[in-house]
Amino acid sequence: MTDSEKPIFAISTSMQTSALHLHRISGQGIFNKIEPFLKKKNKSFLFSYHNNFPSTHYAILYDTQNNIIDDIIITFYKSPKSYTGEDLIEISCHGNPIISHNLHTFLRGIGCRDALEGEFTQRAFLNGKFDLSQAEAIRELIHAETNVGIDLSRNQLNGALTAEIFALKEKFIGLLSYFEAHIDFAADEVGDYKPEDILPNLELILSRLLTLKNSYQRGIKLKSGLRVVLCGRPNSGKSTLYNTLLQSERAIVTDIAGTTRDVLTERFQIGKRDFVLMDTAGIRTTKNKVEHLGVKKSLQTLYEADVICVLLDMTKPFSQSLRMIKDYLTEFLMTKKLVFVISKKDLLLSNKIDNAVSRIKNEFKDEYIVSVSCHDISNLIECFKELYDEKILSEKNKFCDSPVLLSTRSHDKIQEAMELLNQTKQDIKDHDFPEKIASNLYVSLKILEEILGDLDMDSIYKNIFSTFCIGK
Numbered sequence: 001m002t003d004s005e006k007p008i009f010a011i012s013t014s015m016q017t018s019a020l021h022l023h024r025i026s027g028q029g030i031f032n033k034i035e036p037f038l039k040k041k042n043k044s045f046l047f048s049y050h051n052n053f054p055s056t057h058y059a060i061l062y063d064t065q066n067n068i069i070d071d072i073i074i075t076f077y078k079s080p081k082s083y084t085g086e087d088l089i090e091i092s093c094h095g096n097p098i099i100s101h102n103l104h105t106f107l108r109g110i111g112c113r114d115a116l117e118g119e120f121t122q123r124a125f126l127n128g129k130f131d132l133s134q135a136e137a138i139r140e141l142i143h144a145e146t147n148v149g150i151d152l153s154r155n156q157l158n159g160a161l162t163a164e165i166f167a168l169k170e171k172f173i174g175l176l177s178y179f180e181a182h183i184d185f186a187a188d189e190v191g192d193y194k195p196e197d198i199l200p201n202l203e204l205i206l207s208r209l210l211t212l213k214n215s216y217q218r219g220i221k222l223k224s225g226l227r228v229v230l231c232g233r234p235n236s237g238k239s240t241l242y243n244t245l246l247q248s249e250r251a252i253v254t255d256i257a258g259t260t261r262d263v264l265t266e267r268f269q270i271g272k273r274d275f276v277l278m279d280t281a282g283i284r285t286t287k288n289k290v291e292h293l294g295v296k297k298s299l300q301t302l303y304e305a306d307v308i309c310v311l312l313d314m315t316k317p318f319s320q321s322l323r324m325i326k327d328y329l330t331e332f333l334m335t336k337k338l339v340f341v342i343s344k345k346d347l348l349l350s351n352k353i354d355n356a357v358s359r360i361k362n363e364f365k366d367e368y369i370v371s372v373s374c375h376d377i378s379n380l381i382e383c384f385k386e387l388y389d390e391k392i393l394s395e396k397n398k399f400c401d402s403p404v405l406l407s408t409r410s411h412d413k414i415q416e417a418m419e420l421l422n423q424t425k426q427d428i429k430d431h432d433f434p435e436k437i438a439s440n441l442y443v444s445l446k447i448l449e450e451i452l453g454d455l456d457m458d459s460i461y462k463n464i465f466s467t468f469c470i471g472k
């Protein structure tokens with residue numbers, strides 16, 4: 001048996017001490033290999049390979065020297081109805097790393113080997129359980145950092161991209177049959193060669209490919225969450241708000257102006273809404289070299305923001321904040337969503353807050369204005385929810401069932417196919433030979449099919465599956 005045919009095993013959970021560990025073993029013949037080492041209390045282990053699978057059993061697992069490894073729950077998945085398409089076993093044992101290491105030593109002893117990264121998924125792909133775009137979707141699903149990221153991966157796992165590539169393939173076949181007919185038959189049989197007649201069909205393919213290509217950037221944006229930057233003058237309460245939103249003492253807070261120098265970045269959630277939050281150095285003119293660099297970095301960070309929260313400490317003269325906004329933030333007033341956050345509201349009387357709101361409204365008409373304190377940020381939370389729904393959720397819902405490209409690999413394939421098709425478009429306009437046009441159409445189609453995988457792409461697979469975790 002070669003190494004690639006050997007049954008493989010890996011722990012699917014983490015190897016740390018925990019209630020349970022789950023292990024997977026996959027490969028033909030694995031049931032026979034393991035069965036002699038399974039017993040029930042005082043009885044031998046009885047189970048039939050002909051049962052309906054999957055079947056789950058309680059058993060005690062012994063090693064080759066007849067020592068107990070652990071009492072386990074073992075599930076048998078009969079080929080082809082398993083994740084890999086091979087006979088597959090899942091063992092759940094007590095979550096002690098020593099027990100799991102003993103189990104692995106035992107498995108090596110009965111002819112299994114350690115799985116490589118992504119090898120279970122690679123075997124599943126090679127056994128036709130899913131195509132390459134779906135395998136990539138599984139990787140994305142495991143690594144997604146946001147709820148939208150999970151939704152987009154599910155969409156691809158369910159075959160949205162696969163279906164689109166198949167639909168495009170149908171369109172290609174329509175185009176190809178025209179040129180094939182003109183290669184094989186004379187004009188009196190199939191009519192005059194007028195390739196420009198099929199240009200609209202080619203345009204249609206190109207426009208669907210463009211939609212796919214654009215979905216890549218949109219996907220990146222949607223799955224990263226809403227990027228919120230906190231900015232304002234020193235001591236306006238940015239770091240305090242940052243910590244309150246994250247519910248942890250992440251940033252240093254002092255009453256000394258210019259405490260924060262670096263940009264801090266963390267993720268946080270409001271329900272299922274995902275945000276990236278950035279705290280920045282207070283914006284002011286300063287002679288301190290380090291603080292000056294911090295201010296510069298703050299201003300650069302604003303370009304990455306979806307939402308800029310401008311903190312205004314209204315216990316200080318409003319003219320100072322106004323100056324800062326006019327001097328540094330004017331360009332963002334036009335290009336970004338701004339939220340004016342009146343901070344330290346616990347230090348302000350309510351008529352002072354009203355007064356502050358109307359002064360801000362006077363200066364900046366259509367922007368959000370909320371007031372917060374370190375004890376109460378409910379207004380801002382509501383505002384964040386609204387902005388998330390407007391900028392992320394509605395965008396996601398607009399495209400909810402359409403495919404979204406998740407990998408650079410598939411994005412580059414679409415790009416490559418589009419370049420060749422644009423060349424073909426020119427060839428058609430130039431009334432070029434049907435042989436040449438058909439050949440380029442075949443190559444473009446082949447490039448698109450590679451998104452779903454192709455059995456002579458061995459080196460690419462190795463690359464893709466090596467980015468999975470062990471046990472997947």
Ligand SMILES: Nc1nc2c(ncn2[C@@H]2O[C@H](COP(=O)(O)OP(=O)(O)O)[C@@H](O)[C@H]2O)c(=O)[nH]1
Nearest residue numbers: 234235236237238239240253254255344373374
């Ligand atoms: N009373 C009160 N003080 C606050 C509030 N938020 C911040 N502060 C104080 O204002 C000072 C500056 O806060 P900090 O968060 O470091 O401001 P930053 O420079 O904008 O990051 C600190 O002494 C904080 O304790 C608030 O909501 N209420």
Ligand SMILES: [Mg+2]
Nearest residue numbers: 238239259260
């Ligand atoms: Mg700070």
